[in-house]
Amino acid sequence: MSAEQATGSSELAREREHVALLYARLDELRERTAAQLDAVRRQEVTGTHQNRSERDAFATLHTDRLAQLWAVENGLCFGRLDRAEGDRLYVGRLGLSDDQQDQLQVDWRTPAAQAFYRATAAHPEGVVRRRHISTRGRVVTGVDDEVLDLDALSEADKETLNGEAALLAALAARRTGRMGDIVATIQAEQDRIIRDELDGILVVQGGPGTGKTAVALHRAAYLLYTYRDRLARRGVLVIGPNPAFLRYIEQVLPSLGETDVLLTSAAGLFPGVEATAEDEPEVARLKGDLRMVDVVAAAVRDRQRLPRGGRLELSVDGDDVVLDRQVVDRARQRARRSRRPHNLARRTFVREVVAALSTQIVAKRGAHLLDDEDLAEIRAELRTDPDVREALDGLWPHLTPQRLLAELYADRGALSRACRDVLTAEETALLARPSGSPWTVGDVALLDEAAELLGSDADPDEEEALRREQERRERAYAEEVLGVLGLDGYVSAEQLASRYAAAPDYLTTAERAAGDREWAFGHVVVDEAQELSPMAWRLVMRRCPTKSMTLVGDVAQTAALAGARSWQEVLEPHAGTRWRQAELTVNYRTPAEVMELANRVLAGLAPGVEPARAVRESGEPPVVVAVPAGALAERVAVAAAEEQALVGEGKVAVLAPASLLPAVRAAVAAAVPDAVVEGGPKALDAPVAVLSVRESKGLEFDSVVVVEPAGLVAGSARGTSDLYVALTRTTRRLTVVHAEPLPDALR
Numbered sequence: 001m002s003a004e005q006a007t008g009s010s011e012l013a014r015e016r017e018h019v020a021l022l023y024a025r026l027d028e029l030r031e032r033t034a035a036q037l038d039a040v041r042r043q044e045v046t047g048t049h050q051n052r053s054e055r056d057a058f059a060t061l062h063t064d065r066l067a068q069l070w071a072v073e074n075g076l077c078f079g080r081l082d083r084a085e086g087d088r089l090y091v092g093r094l095g096l097s098d099d100q101q102d103q104l105q106v107d108w109r110t111p112a113a114q115a116f117y118r119a120t121a122a123h124p125e126g127v128v129r130r131r132h133i134s135t136r137g138r139v140v141t142g143v144d145d146e147v148l149d150l151d152a153l154s155e156a157d158k159e160t161l162n163g164e165a166a167l168l169a170a171l172a173a174r175r176t177g178r179m180g181d182i183v184a185t186i187q188a189e190q191d192r193i194i195r196d197e198l199d200g201i202l203v204v205q206g207g208p209g210t211g212k213t214a215v216a217l218h219r220a221a222y223l224l225y226t227y228r229d230r231l232a233r234r235g236v237l238v239i240g241p242n243p244a245f246l247r248y249i250e251q252v253l254p255s256l257g258e259t260d261v262l263l264t265s266a267a268g269l270f271p272g273v274e275a276t277a278e279d280e281p282e283v284a285r286l287k288g289d290l291r292m293v294d295v296v297a298a299a300v301r302d303r304q305r306l307p308r309g310g311r312l313e314l315s316v317d318g319d320d321v322v323l324d325r326q327v328v329d330r331a332r333q334r335a336r337r338s339r340r341p342h343n344l345a346r347r348t349f350v351r352e353v354v355a356a357l358s359t360q361i362v363a364k365r366g367a368h369l370l371d372d373e374d375l376a377e378i379r380a381e382l383r384t385d386p387d388v389r390e391a392l393d394g395l396w397p398h399l400t401p402q403r404l405l406a407e408l409y410a411d412r413g414a415l416s417r418a419c420r421d422v423l424t425a426e427e428t429a430l431l432a433r434p435s436g437s438p439w440t441v442g443d444v445a446l447l448d449e450a451a452e453l454l455g456s457d458a459d460p461d462e463e464e465a466l467r468r469e470q471e472r473r474e475r476a477y478a479e480e481v482l483g484v485l486g487l488d489g490y491v492s493a494e495q496l497a498s499r500y501a502a503a504p505d506y507l508t509t510a511e512r513a514a515g516d517r518e519w520a521f522g523h524v525v526v527d528e529a530q531e532l533s534p535m536a537w538r539l540v541m542r543r544c545p546t547k548s549m550t551l552v553g554d555v556a557q558t559a560a561l562a563g564a565r566s567w568q569e570v571l572e573p574h575a576g577t578r579w580r581q582a583e584l585t586v587n588y589r590t591p592a593e594v595m596e597l598a599n600r601v602l603a604g605l606a607p608g609v610e611p612a613r614a615v616r617e618s619g620e621p622p623v624v625v626a627v628p629a630g631a632l633a634e635r636v637a638v639a640a641a642e643e644q645a646l647v648g649e650g651k652v653a654v655l656a657p658a659s660l661l662p663a664v665r666a667a668v669a670a671a672v673p674d675a676v677v678e679g680g681p682k683a684l685d686a687p688v689a690v691l692s693v694r695e696s697k698g699l700e701f702d703s704v705v706v707v708e709p710a711g712l713v714a715g716s717a718r719g720t721s722d723l724y725v726a727l728t729r730t731t732r733r734l735t736v737v738h739a740e741p742l743p744d745a746l747r
């Protein structure tokens with residue numbers, strides 16, 4: 001054994017000892033928290049409502065803490081800083097101290113840990129040595145040192161250096177189909193974004209593989225840690241491009257110890273609707289166009305009608321009454337003038353119509369024979385009369401956003417009235433579809449727009465009845481409690497009841513936020529933000545009135561026709577110039593050999609955009625295979641099988657243009673028995689997956705087979721972006737199979 005190896009192994013032994021101490025402490029805290037939770041749970045469930053709510057709040061607290069303690073099992077400690085003052089600071093997934101309050105390690109999000117990510121030899125920030133500690137399970141497997149200040153190192157310390165960069169080791173790892181966290185190897189330009197201030201809109205622009213997704217998720221964890229008071233109650237919303245992508249990233253935040261985050265795709269942003277379908281690209285573009293604001297508003301007004309034929313004749317309890325155009329028109333004007341949303345303004349409309357009808361009845365029955373009570377009774381009768389209700393529903397129906405939109409799409413007449421002066425006849429025709437069609441992603445923003453104009457979902461009459469019933473029950477319960485406690489006279493039943501009504505419920509913040517369209521999040525993170533349409537941006541802005549947001553994306557990768565071409569264009573209507581932009585410039589995913597090819601596509605696509613610098617080479621240049629047209633799908637299947645054999649436990653993706661997908665899927669399914677040939681979350685776990693480029697957004701694989709680049713380019717108006725996205729999904733190997741001539745950039 002050389003002297004160097006000897007010091008290396010004694011350093012290893014020293015870190016093993018410290019890490020064992022950390023795990024022992026972790027186990028102790030887990031046991032203690034579990035015991036506390038157990039004790040809370042065993043408490044008697046009887047007692048006052050306040051006691052019960054306190055008990056539940058403690059139970060939630062301990063459960064969250066326990067979840068956090070379990071989430072940090074892997075890689076609990078990953079670094080050490082030796083500082084110029086002579087002390088040592090261990091950095092890990094959460095802060096730990098012993099019973100004497102001596103710090104054993106600090107959380108990676110604390111200000112003290114910042115130097116672990118930012119210190120360089122030029123700016124050492126008081127750090128002499130940075131040590132990366134690698135572990136497998138609970139065992140330390142290696143230490144890797146960077147010396148930032150050689151002068152400050154003692155002779156003995158100089159001899160304890162270990163080589164090999166932790167970052168490159170992390171990047172060379174096989175892909176598992178799930179994103180991992182990068183706490184141990186966050187780079188300085190990423191750290192600056194992660195720790196940027198909470199307020200305002202931060203746009204993170206970066207090429208493929210620059211860590212935008214990783215940075216966005218770590219920023220969410222950092223913000224929740226640093227601004228806990230402000231964010232824990234309101235929660236953080238993370239929006240990703242599709243369900244497969246959400247599956248891909250869902251473990252990152254819990255592994256960082258954060259649970260109060262709602263992850264959703266654009267399809268899930270309207271509570272109660274799961275948009276399962278996709279529109280044709282042209283339809284999606286139209287639904288994302290800001291002109292739809294006027295279309296939805298016109299559709300709502302179109303449901304506020306005058307009687308067909310000028311009058312409606314009704315019979316109320318034997319009395320004939322007439323609802324004519326003039327009466328309805330006056331009621332409609334008053335209701336519209338209230339400037340309240342449609343469903344709330346309906347109250348005014350109903351009141352006006354009922355007043356007019358009751359005047360007719362009073363005149364018939366003889367005004368001098370009726371007192372106020374009779375009048376109130378007539379009005380109540382009118383409100384509940386089935387004929388009157390039907391007439392009111394025809395003239396000013398109570399509407400949910402779903403009903404408004406579904407009925408609009410299915411009714412050519414209503415559609416052309418709503419789109420008149422706004423859309424062309426061809427555009428209007430694009431929106432038509434049969435009733436009962438599934439909701440599409442493009443509908444979500446329109447539903448939200450409609451919800452704003454319609455107001456509260458519940459029928460106001462029903463809502464009022466429900467509210468009264470709940471109040472009655474709360475009062476009855478409060479009276480009972482007062483009786484049992486013998487508190488009569490000290491507290492009134494009303495006071496007690498209002499206490500109950502204000503008591504919080506015990507869902508997590510994320511659970512409560514998920515079901516509430518009007519929930520205002522404390523911070524919103526949007527990944528692949530370039531894909532959102534102008535209509536979708538209106539929805540997103542409504543979810544965060546304080547406009548504290550992190551938007552990450554790449555305008556060179558935009559696939560949606562309604563998506564962004566520039567950040568200024570997207571944000572102008574919502575924030576003017578009040579937003580800031582940061583750039584990520586290093587590609588951690590795609591090897592230099594592949595980027596050389598992809599950057600030629602980028603140059604034609606976005607001439608001004610500086611390509612990201614690939615951080616490593618794989619030593620494996622891309623392979624281009626030309627085949628006769630008839631043999632394309634079979635050759636792709638052969639390539640997929642070969643790649644599967646080559647990457648072993650890793651992941652292979654075949655990315656094909658939509659027009660070729662059916663043939664490629666059939667061929668690959670026949671040649672590779674355990675391939676998954678449809679998109680969606682299942683594809684992540686498959687050794688070989690066949691996907692459209694859209695389905696592969698944001699994901700990465702050890703080996704990628706790109707099928708027919710010319711077909712990808714011709715496949716949509718943003719086809720060149722699709723090709724660029726496809727070429728940049730690989731972490732190691734790239735094969736291009738084509739029958740048509742290659743696009744110029746790839747020749």
Ligand SMILES: Nc1ncnc2c1ncn2[C@@H]1O[C@H](COP(=O)(O)OP(=O)(O)OP(=O)(O)O)[C@@H](O)[C@H]1O
Pocket residue numbers: 167170171180182185186187190206207208209210211212213214215554557588589697698699700728
């Ligand atoms: N500092 C880092 N340490 C280790 N791995 C990193 C680091 N930064 C990024 N990576 C890895 O690089 C890969 C690409 O990151 P990510 O998916 O976040 O990039 P992206 O910018 O969102 O890419 P795209 O726009 O192509 O979807 C991931 O595997 C990620 O874990």
